[in-house]
Amino acid sequence: MPDPYTDPDSQAKTAIEAMKSRLEERGQNDRFLRMIKNYGDTLPTDKSLCVLDLGCGTGVVIRQLAEILNPDSQFHGADISAELLREAERLSGNHIIQWQHLDTGALPYEDKTFDVITMHTLLSHVPDPVMVLSEARRVLKKGGKLIVLDADHAGTTYNQPDYEKTRRIDYLLTTAIATNPDICRQLPRLLKASGYRLMNHSVDVISECGKGDYWLSSVQGFARLLPTLGALPEEEADAWVSHMLRSHDDGTFFASGAFYTFFAETEG
Numbered sequence: 324m325p326d327p328y329t330d331p332d333s334q335a336k337t338a339i340e341a342m343k344s345r346l347e348e349r350g351q352n353d354r355f356l357r358m359i360k361n362y363g364d365t366l367p368t369d370k371s372l373c374v375l376d377l378g379c380g381t382g383v384v385i386r387q388l389a390e391i392l393n394p395d396s397q398f399h400g401a402d403i404s405a406e407l408l409r410e411a412e413r414l415s416g417n418h419i420i421q422w423q424h425l426d427t428g429a430l431p432y433e434d435k436t437f438d439v440i441t442m443h444t445l446l447s448h449v450p451d452p453v454m455v456l457s458e459a460r461r462v463l464k465k466g467g468k469l470i471v472l473d474a475d476h477a478g479t480t481y482n483q484p485d486y487e488k489t490r491r492i493d494y495l496l497t498t499a500i501a502t503n504p505d506i507c508r509q510l511p512r513l514l515k516a517s518g519y520r521l522m523n524h525s526v527d528v529i530s531e532c533g534k535g536d537y538w539l540s541s542v543q544g545f546a547r548l549l550p551t552l553g554a555l556p557e558e559e560a561d562a563w564v565s566h567m568l569r570s571h572d573d574g575t576f577f578a579s580g581a582f583y584t585f586f587a588e589t590e591g
């Protein structure tokens with residue numbers, strides 16, 4: 324089965340509902356929200372900005388940016404999924420956000436439109452990240468800022484009692500939900516190849532020992548997605564979910580993963 328986030332609208336109703344819940348649940352997690360706030364805080368608030376969040380999903384990031392940036396800014400959220408965009412619009416409250424249904428392959432914006440583009444866990448899901456980065460560069464103003472945050476899926480782990488089993492299942496799960504599980508490790512090279520200067524980066528590790536929170540909600544998301552993902556045989560998927568939930572209940576939970584944020588500017 325292909326990564327469900329490459330085309331959410333082609334998924335079963337239960338799968339897309341699971342994605343909506345997962346995106347909003349993690350968007351309410353303090354540590355996850357702090358990562359968005361941390362990069363939002365690097366942007367100037369004394370002037371209005373034209374901001375695009377590409378692969379906006381249910382709008383978690385662009386809603387947050389609309390809270391902290393200059394209120395005269397223009398906010399745009401764009402996604403390949405009409406279903407997720409409908410949810411984003413429903414959840415947008417008082418914020419004025421322009422929503423665009425698109426495929427990142429060819430962006431329907433004029434050259435040099437945006438001051439800032441964010442991609443928050445988008446690039447791990449697209450088949451051609453360089454094409455997405457290059458299109459983003461075209462629509463960024465000269466010296467415009469690109470902020471890419473992604474999970475280092477290749478290093479995410481959900482502990483099971485047996486190490487070999489943990490490694491095998493981690494691999495099967497992360498490759499089932501991410502087209503590019505190692506995108507963070509590739510990004511220094513891909514940014515350069517796409518005409519950006521890498522200015523800075525930061526790393527946030529979310530590790531949970533004893534009790535789960537962020538990763539527990541990820542396990543609950545997998546519990547909803549696994550029946551349609553087909554990443555693991557049904558019995559093994561059930562056993563994996565049960566072990567993770569039980570280990571949270573009895574205080575022996577362990578799961579961990581890193582998130583990288585890359586700050587880049589257009590060259591020339």
Ligand SMILES: C[S@@+](CC[C@H](N)C(=O)[O-])C[C@H]1O[C@@H](n2cnc3c(N)ncnc32)[C@H](O)[C@@H]1O
Pocket residue numbers: 328329330331346350377378379380381382383384401402403404407425426427428442443444445448449
């Ligand atoms: C893991 S979700 C992240 C959503 C949101 N950025 C967040 O962090 O809550 C990945 C998003 O990328 C979108 N997406 C995947 N491929 C895309 C493409 N080619 N063009 C536009 N959006 C795409 C999906 O529909 C989904 O909303």
